[in-house]
Structures are given as structure tokens and as C-alpha cells.
Amino acid sequence: MQAYIVKRLLQAVPLLLLVTFATYSLILILPGDPVLALFTGGEASLDEEQLAAARAKLGLDKPLPVQYALWLKRALQGDLGVSTQTSREVTEELTKRLPVTAQVGLTALFFSLLISVPAGVLSAVWRNSLLDRVVTVFSVAGAAMPSFWIGMLLILLLSVRLHLLPPVGYVSFLEDPLRALKLMAMPCLVLGWQAAAVITRQTRSAVLEVLREDYVRTAYAKGLRQLRVIGLHVLRNALLPVVTVVGLLIGPLLAGSVIVEQMFAIPGVGRLLVSAVLAQDFPTVQGVVLVVAVAVVTANLLTDLAYAVLDPRIRYR
């Protein structure tokens, strides 16, 4: 087990290096002088001397590998540069906004698990039933609907027509839990919809596969009741692949939060990214992209480790 963990951790190191290098090298494809982009958002307001000084400070006058090493060193120390839009430290902005994105993302994930796991299990157990068909239609449609359209339809229905929920805004759970829940209901529905579609499909096919196993037949043959067979024998085995899917959903959830935060005026990392892209605030773009990619790699690593703990067969492969 320890050997597996060490092996997996060691594999993550080159991947993280590649990911950080890719993030860094985004500045290489910038049209014009990267220093201008990093300091002024593309507008030339520095004279030659200032440019040279800035270039030297960032190490941009050195060869590419050295430039990258210097950038990585600063990033590891928490220095991701200064936003050209707000003149604030990118790290400071990120620390302020990450909890907001996490609050919305995790709530969405929690509710989608709450709905989609039972839905997936039931539609597998009652295969081809009405419920199975409804679940299949929802999950196929969920994967094809643009999240911002789902959001617009929900606002039209729940806010404009029925006046049930406030349309947009954000309050922290710690400040006003009830209002936070009301405000987060729609963003979470939008964000959780696609996650739920994926988890339901995965759960359904995993349960269907396990239902065909010999030990399930044996359990039935022993005379166990269905509830016990499903609860004891099927779920324990079928939910393992679902763990993987949840880990893999971190990326799509972060991508989804870009749109959801923009729609519902939630001051998270996704909204920060969009405003940075529109303002060509390159240090901020790099900072967000770096955090997201590292989060995805870490989530994948943790998923693999969790899987190895839950399923002993993995370790011996």
C-alpha cells in the first residue's frame, strides 16, 4: 500500500511540473511584448528603461527554462504577480474568492450526489421501467443542455414567473444561512445538473454490471431479500467506480462555475477569470489557471489513492 502511494505521488510530480510549465508558457503565445501584458494589460505606458528593468525583474531576459524556474519559485512562495486590472496581489484575490467557489461547487456536488446515486441505483435495479426511462432522458438531456440556458430557464420560471427565489447575488453561509441557501439554490441546480447526469449514468451502469456477478446470484440463491442483496453486495462494489467519477468531476465543476458565477453574480474564481480575460489582465488569468490545474491534478491523485484504499485489487496491479 505504501509503495503504491509513493509511486502515485512520484508520478504526480512530473505532471505538476508540466502543468505549471504549460501555464507559464501561455505568455509565450501572447502577441507583442509579454512585459506589457504582465504590467499594463497590453497598453504601452512604460518607456524603454522601465521595460528593461521589468524584464530583468521577471527574468524575461534569461533563457526560457531559467525564466520558468524563476516564475515557479515565485509561485511556490505565493507570489503570482499583481493584477493589471485592480493592482492587487493575485494571490490575495484568489484566497478571497476560492472559498466562494468551493461553497457553491461543493453544495452543488453534495446535492447532485444525493439525487443521482439513488436515481442511478433504482434505474438499474428497475431496468426499463418508467423511472429508468425518465432518468435516462434527464441524464442524456442534461449532458447536452448549455448550463447558461438551464440557468436562464430557471430564472424565468422560479424568479420572474413564480417569484419563489431571488434571481442573483451571493451571501456567505456564515453570514445568513437561510438567504445563502435561497441564493445558492439556482446556481447549485445549474452547476449540479450536469454532474448529476454523469453520476447517474455511471452509477446505473456500475450497478447493472455488478447485478450480473456470480456472487449476487449466489446471494439471491441463499434466499436473501432484495434490499439486503442490493445494500450489502451490490452497492459496496458498484459505488467504487462512482468514487472515481466524483473525483473526475472537479474539473468540469470548476469549468461550470465560470459560467454559473458569471450568471448569478457570485464573486468566485470563475467570475474573476472572465473579468481578467475581458480586461486582458494576464497575471490574474495565469494565477486562476494555475490554481485550477493544480486542483484538478490533486483531486485526481486523491481519487486514485482513495480508490486504492477502498479496492485492494488496485494496489496489486
Add this chain to the structure above:
Amino acid sequence: MSEEVTSIAVGAPRLREMALGWLQALGRLLRVRLAGPALFFILLVAVVAALAPVISPYDPLVQKADESLQPPSLAHPFGTDQLGRDVLSRMLFGARVALAVSLGAVSFGVALGLSIGIVAGYVRGLVDEVLMRVMDAIVAFPGLILALALMAALGPDLKNVIIAIGVANVPWVARVVRSQTLSVRERDYILAARAVGLGHARIMARHVFPNVLAPVIVQSTLGMGYAVLAEAGLSFLGVGVQPPTPTWGGMLRFAFGLLHQAPWLSLVPGAAIFLLVLSFNILGDALRDVLDPRLRGSI
């Protein structure tokens, strides 16, 4: 001796047989549930996009201040937007961007992904290891975030939207092609081609390439759906193809601010994106079932 080996090398599937195989596959495809309607809808959008300048009732760019925000009527079946432009005409022209971007992005992804996958799977060893780790690194960036970052660096423009979305397709194609290549390279006809003395580049192009195409077609079709969604997402966020060019995502962006006054503006573009993506997904799944039943549920 050499003649004998050459005849074995020619044992690789020939063009005519392949064409026949594809025709049979099309027949089987249309028998898969909903594949027919999906294909029909995609073709309909393609025809509409091609004929947009001929069939659209108004100029999609002409603004008429006195006709702004009209609800659907006989003159304007889908109403007019805040600048008095005909929504139907803008939808028809928007189809061009949706299809151009998705075709372009998928072609970009397939061209790069195929080359990388074939080389990695055929050469193996260090080259394979390096290429595949780079693919892993790209996958670590969620598609939309990668596209946004690239748009920030490249600037908003149709060509850049295609690249920004296409890059995310590369690793998925490369992975599928690599695993297919790994099995193809062990086949007898590759061995025979090598024995005849064909160069590696020629073997990859003439003998590996045609035999790894089936999963790529499936992946591309599913990739088209993803690209339509991504293009709409970028336009919705205001970083895609810039106004006044009509895009479905851009139309939704402006409809969002007018949900109270003009709810109809948000229905048609959203439904069009949904149906087009759904059609590509259904067609992709159907193609997978027809071309390679072993892949079912694995992608």
C-alpha cells in the same frame, strides 16, 4: 521470396472494401434508435447554415430602432432583439458560426491528436511516455478554462476560438488513437509491411492510419457536440466571436439581460444549441455502437 511477402503486405484492408464497409455501417447506423432524426437535424442545420444568405428574410445586422423587442409575429417568427434585428435571420447566420467553429475545432483536434496518437503508439518507449504525459497535462485544464486562457492570450477572433476549443480535443483523440495503434502495430500486415522494407513513416500513414479511424470518427462526433457547447459558452461570456457577428451564445448573452422584458429571446437560441449538441451526442453514441461495439460505455 520478396513477391510472396509483398502479397502478404497487400493483405491490409483495401480502399474499395473500406468504402463498402462504411456504406454498410451507415445502413446499420440508421437503424439505431434516434440516430436518423439526429442525423437529419444536423444536416438541416448544415443546409440552413450554407443557405443563410439566400433564405434569411432580413439582413441579420440591420438595426431598426422602431422595431426593437417585438414579440414573435408573422413578420418576425422569432421576434426582434433590442436593436430591432430579426431573430430568425440571426439564428440562421448563427448556425454558420456554430458549425464552422465545431468543424474547425474538431478537425484541429483530430489532425494533431491522430498524429500524436499514431506516433506515440507506433514508436512507443520514451517518445510515447513524453507525448502522453503532455496529453495528461492538457487534460488537467478543464476545457472551458483552457479555452478562456487561450482566448486571453490569443485575442477574440473566429480562428482563435477554433484553436482554443480544438486544443482540448487533442488529448482525447490522441489517447484513443494511441491505444488503437498499440494493438494495430502487432497485426500481421504491419509485420509484413515491415518485412518488405517499408519505412516507418509510410507504415504509419498507409497501414496504421486507416485502421485506427473508426474510434476517431466516434470521438469526433462527440467532440462536435462539445465544441458547439464550448463555442456558445465563450460567446455567452463575451470572449468568443465578437458582435455584431451573430452567434447563438452571443444572442443568449443579450437575452439574459432582457429576461423580464423579452423572454422569447432566450428560448430559440438555447433550444437550437441543445438540439444540435443532443444530435451530435446521439449520433456519436450510435456510431460507437455500430463501428465498434467493444467501445460501448468505455469513452
